Amino acid sequence: xxxxxxxxxxxxxxxxxxxxxxxxxxxxxxxxxxxxxxxxxxxxxxxxxxxxxxxxxxxxxxxxxxxxxxxxxxxxxxxxxxxxxxxxxxxxxxxxxxxxxxxxxxxxxxxxxxxxxxxxxxxxxxxxxxxxxxxxxxxxxxxxxxxxxxxxxxxxxxxxxxxxxxxxxxxxxxxxxxxxxxxxxxxxxxxxxxxxxxxxxxxxxxxxxxxxxxxxxxxxxxxxxxxxxxxxxxxxxxxxxxxxxxxxxxxxxxxxxxxxxxxxxxxxxxxxxxxxxxxxxxxxxxxxxxxxxxxxxxxxxxxxxxxxxxxxxxxxxxxxxxxxxxxxxxxxxxxxxxxxxxxxxxxxxxxxxxxxxxxxxxxxxxxxxxxxxxxxxxxxxxxxxxxxxxxxxxxxxxxxxxxxxxxxxxxxxxxxxxxxxxxxxxxxxxxxxxx
Amino acid sequence: xxxxxxxxxxxxxxxxxxxxxxxxxxxxxxxxxxxxxxxxxxxxxxxxxxxxxxxxxxxxxxxxxxxxxxxxxxxxxxxxxxxxxxxxxxxxxxxxxxxxxxxxxxxxxxxxxxxxxxxxxxxxxxxxxxxxxxxxxxxxxxxxxxxxxxxxxxxxxxxxxxxxxxxxxxxxxxxxxxxxxxxxxxxxxxxxxxxxxxxxxxxxxxxxxxxxxxxxxxxxxxxxxxxxxxxxxxxxxxxxxxxxxxxxxxxxxxxxxxxxxxxxxxxxxxxxxxxxxxxxxxxxxxxxxxxxxxxxxxxxxxxxxxxxxxxxxxxxxxxxxxxxxxxxxxxxxxxxxxxxxxxxxxxxxxxxxxxxxxxxxxxxxxxxxxxxxxxxxxxxxxxxxxxxxxxxxxxxxxxxxxxxxxxxxxxxxxxxxxxxxxxxxxxxxxxxxxx
Numbered sequence: 001x002x003x004x005x006x007x008x009x010x011x012x013x014x015x016x017x018x019x020x021x022x023x024x025x026x027x028x029x030x031x032x033x034x035x036x037x038x039x040x041x042x043x044x045x046x047x048x049x050x051x052x053x054x055x056x057x058x059x060x061x062x063x064x065x066x067x068x069x070x071x072x073x074x075x076x077x078x079x080x081x082x083x084x085x086x087x088x089x090x091x092x093x094x095x096x097x098x099x100x101x102x103x104x105x106x107x108x109x110x111x112x113x114x115x116x117x118x119x120x121x122x123x124x125x126x127x128x129x130x131x132x133x134x135x136x137x138x139x140x141x142x143x144x145x146x147x148x149x150x151x152x153x154x155x156x157x158x159x160x161x162x163x164x165x166x167x168x169x170x171x172x173x174x175x176x177x178x179x180x181x182x183x184x185x186x187x188x189x190x191x192x193x194x195x196x197x198x199x200x201x202x203x204x205x206x207x208x209x210x211x212x213x214x215x216x217x218x219x220x221x222x223x224x225x226x227x228x229x230x231x232x233x234x235x236x237x238x239x240x241x242x243x244x245x246x247x248x249x250x251x252x253x254x255x256x257x258x259x260x261x262x263x264x265x266x267x268x269x270x271x272x273x274x275x276x277x278x279x280x281x282x283x284x285x286x287x288x289x290x291x292x293x294x295x296x297x298x299x300x301x302x303x304x305x306x307x308x309x310x311x312x313x314x315x316x317x318x319x320x321x322x323x324x325x326x327x328x329x330x331x332x333x334x335x336x337x338x339x340x341x342x343x344x345x346x347x348x349x350x351x352x353x354x355x356x357x358x359x360x361x362x363x364x365x366x367x368x369x370x371x372x373x374x375x376x377x378x379x380x381x382x383x384x385x386x387x388x389x390x391x392x393x394x395x396x397x398x399x400x401x402x403x404x405x406x407x408x409x410x411x412x413x414x415x416x417x418x419x420x421x422x423x424x425x426x427x428x429x430x431x432x433x434x435x
Numbered sequence: 436x437x438x439x440x441x442x443x444x445x446x447x448x449x450x451x452x453x454x455x456x457x458x459x460x461x462x463x464x465x466x467x468x469x470x471x472x473x474x475x476x477x478x479x480x481x482x483x484x485x486x487x488x489x490x491x492x493x494x495x496x497x498x499x500x501x502x503x504x505x506x507x508x509x510x511x512x513x514x515x516x517x518x519x520x521x522x523x524x525x526x527x528x529x530x531x532x533x534x535x536x537x538x539x540x541x542x543x544x545x546x547x548x549x550x551x552x553x554x555x556x557x558x559x560x561x562x563x564x565x566x567x568x569x570x571x572x573x574x575x576x577x578x579x580x581x582x583x584x585x586x587x588x589x590x591x592x593x594x595x596x597x598x599x600x601x602x603x604x605x606x607x608x609x610x611x612x613x614x615x616x617x618x619x620x621x622x623x624x625x626x627x628x629x630x631x632x633x634x635x636x637x638x639x640x641x642x643x644x645x646x647x648x649x650x651x652x653x654x655x656x657x658x659x660x661x662x663x664x665x666x667x668x669x670x671x672x673x674x675x676x677x678x679x680x681x682x683x684x685x686x687x688x689x690x691x692x693x694x695x696x697x698x699x700x701x702x703x704x705x706x707x708x709x710x711x712x713x714x715x716x717x718x719x720x721x722x723x724x725x726x727x728x729x730x731x732x733x734x735x736x737x738x739x740x741x742x743x744x745x746x747x748x749x750x751x752x753x754x755x756x757x758x759x760x761x762x763x764x765x766x767x768x769x770x771x772x773x774x775x776x777x778x779x780x781x782x783x784x785x786x787x788x789x790x791x792x793x794x795x796x797x798x799x800x801x802x803x804x805x806x807x808x809x810x811x812x813x814x815x816x817x818x819x820x821x822x823x824x825x826x827x828x829x830x831x832x833x834x835x836x837x838x839x840x841x842x843x844x845x846x847x848x849x850x851x852x853x854x855x856x857x858x859x860x861x862x863x864x865x866x867x868x869x870x
Contacts, residue, residue: 029549030736041528093476154588165738286721286745301465303600310721
């Protein structure tokens, strides 16, 4: 795993943390991983800041779940009030889930007018796959080379970024994301991309695998944040539909305003058949959704139905409503767009003349810094070096990408200008320290 | 679906509920179903009682999620405090999830000393299947004829109770549950059961499908609550292990004290390889878990790893800790055992001489009443009639079972003696009204 803690590396840790890690390894075991050469042990958090037991202030430039800020009081109040009133399931008639679904679906273009709620992005991805396979009778799914879509068996089967221990079945076709650093740009990049889509469809056809569709994170987060050329996803969707498949937009990472727009797919002049929502939706309260059209949901609902005990429960829905209130009342989409530009400009200024930095790219408050070696090849060690230098300066980011060489900068949307200034100072210092 | 609302049946409803159902159908669509001929529209809840907007008091004898009571103040306080302090993920070091995992695993026999957290029972079942398939290299899974294990693609594939629109693959073997009404009893019932287990294993072997294991709800809830002969699951587990598979106990329904013991598998002199937990774990806050041994988790963790963004988050863990506090401090396991006996005795007394009631059975506060027709065959219409007669008396239960003819009585564990009295009066009246 990129940026994982390695006990064997012998990092010096406080005795209390060593003991806690020992207990953790005994009771949670090996499937669990910690971040950083020196793990973070937060005890409280507020806005875009986490604090350890000594009161040290860590700037959170990584976590997209607390989109309206850690310990957001409006979310807390909504959850508390609902927990003291009613928390049940969708087989009773309750107002909140209907009101929230109306409010949420109003944020999508026609014909995306219906919502199905679950608890995690993985569950929503899994459900979207079930609906796509049911609607098309197909099995083949097209994804990107280093995609991550979740942890259920079906979601893991389309998540090659989980590594070689997680085999990908031959009904899944992998496409290389457009590479703005090493590949061609503009129309040529799109040609290369669309040729891969056509080849994947042809390969399914040749092997007698009907195409169920394509699912892509609208900003290709785990492929290293691939944003250009604009429209490349829209044209891929047209090819997939012509082959009988559905286009599923995975908005678990870009959704809810991070890119400066409500949904990342808007960049691509694209109306998906299904949209998957998760992480920031309830600011940390588990809630996710699949958004779709009555045409698709009717068929699935009539023959298969769907019930998720905690999915759309009144408490999670109250949190999700408070998130929309905050995003709207504090104009956080416009803020993300404006502050994202400020951060991107600042990152470019700080790395001007530094040949290790191949590119700074971003969409709103989702930014990537691609690190390369002297020959221009992906340099994961350089990226990890910056991540840990920032960690030493109490600034939290991570790295991702096919080459594990792209800094992943993805702060809560309540990140302030002062936070941005601290971040940019820290970044410049980390660059200097690793030169 | 058993006990589903049917708009076409033309039940007379309040205009406001008709309008809300219309909005619900427009925005949530056909995958969603409501309970009852006349849907319930609660606006608040407390203990084992739900209230509608007119203040009518509905006795909850059905919902197992709010195990320590609707709107439990201790759970509310724990959630509120944690939401105002810290809510993050398991890639940072935090104390709560470790302390809770230690407390939870201490409730299991050796070698079940480790926990992996997810958000829903479906996710936990899905993960347990992944671990079992990884550990054994097998694919074949043995389940019961009318099992329900969840809604992810992998969990739905072992959930025949979802109906004919949800096909079951041929790597899944179905066993008929021991039938205390129509089948033989005692040792003969166990012989019939074990012969099926052997046949399933032999069929896998004949078709070249390596056996991954067996997963059974420890009280066979959706097969109609099958409790006897005690030990039949333990001996099945031995056969499955001899065939190279794992035994997975699905404790999503019986777990956390409902049967009067912490776990339903205890009835069967059985130590499972993996245990799946869910529903009541956080009293409605989404949290679930897979419990297992380091031997199994090490192998899976080393090669596959597992991360669930919301899984084991500090807020859900705080709720889960408060649930254990309540179960222990209020002695709710002993209460479930005592009140369950009182209810079972009362149900038997009320139905004495009524030939429609073939059997009253139960384990703690999980009770079933099996309804049959004049020829002794399963009578789903009789069961549904009682369900709706109880609903008219503001008492909530449902029906389940292979024949959809077993009343499912599964109240919050804070059900009081007064609640039990009201329930038994209502049951007697419903029997009279449907005679």
